[in-house]
Amino acid sequence: MGVPRFVNAELQQPEYWGEVKEFLSKVDEIMSRLIDGHEHPPLSSRGDAFLTLMRSIVGQQISSKAADSVWGRIESSLGAVTPENILGVSYNNLRACGLSGRKSEYVVGIAEAWLSGYSEIVWCELSDEVATSRLVALRGVGEWTAEMVLIFSLLRPDIFPVTDIGVIRSMERLYNQGNALSESELMAIAESWRPYRTVATWYIWRSSDPEPVRY
Numbered sequence: 001m002g003v004p005r006f007v008n009a010e011l012q013q014p015e016y017w018g019e020v021k022e023f024l025s026k027v028d029e030i031m032s033r034l035i036d037g038h039e040h041p042p043l044s045s046r047g048d049a050f051l052t053l054m055r056s057i058v059g060q061q062i063s064s065k066a067a068d069s070v071w072g073r074i075e076s077s078l079g080a081v082t083p084e085n086i087l088g089v090s091y092n093n094l095r096a097c098g099l100s101g102r103k104s105e106y107v108v109g110i111a112e113a114w115l116s117g118y119s120e121i122v123w124c125e126l127s128d129e130v131a132t133s134r135l136v137a138l139r140g141v142g143e144w145t146a147e148m149v150l151i152f153s154l155l156r157p158d159i160f161p162v163t164d165i166g167v168i169r170s171m172e173r174l175y176n177q178g179n180a181l182s183e184s185e186l187m188a189i190a191e192s193w194r195p196y197r198t199v200a201t202w203y204i205w206r207s208s209d210p211e212p213v214r215y
Helices: 017-027 029-037 049-059 064-078 083-087 091-096 101-115 128-136 143-152 165-175 183-193 197-208
Strands: none
Touching: 017 029, 017 183, 017 197, 029 165, 029 197, 049 064, 049 101, 049 143, 064 091, 083 101, 091 101, 128 143, 143 197, 165 183, 165 197, 183 197
């Protein structure tokens, strides 16, 4: 897969978005309705893998509302969320923002890794597989967290976070009358969206949350 081209240099948006909406609308009637009902805004990126990674760590295993609250306190405490600023405060400061002890360890470890060479990685030039392997090598970063970076920072077009609870529940509601779907069933539904499962995932999220998902 090539490096995505962007149409906005400040808040980056993938050039492929418009044509992909047409493709998805043709292959999936439900997706067509979702796209019509949630036309704007499209997925966008700030182009900062570290920031997206931090937001994803904060969002692990908690609701989006709780994650937004914790993130707001982190920004109030640190100002810019940078490796240097994270390493400039204590674990107690991070925990006072609402991070668990384990997540505090994760963000400090990732900040240290960033200053020890990860900041030099040209993420946009890596394949999905290589970027994922570099990310999951960091303590606290699993497949879901890596997928959030691939989607929200690198804007990769074909990422399907099949373990994301929002994706699971929304797809059960949309495609199976609210009944449970196995991982293999979810993957089968998403197969028709290839090679643009990221875009479909965005609209799946939008179907259940009026506020666009951001990481």
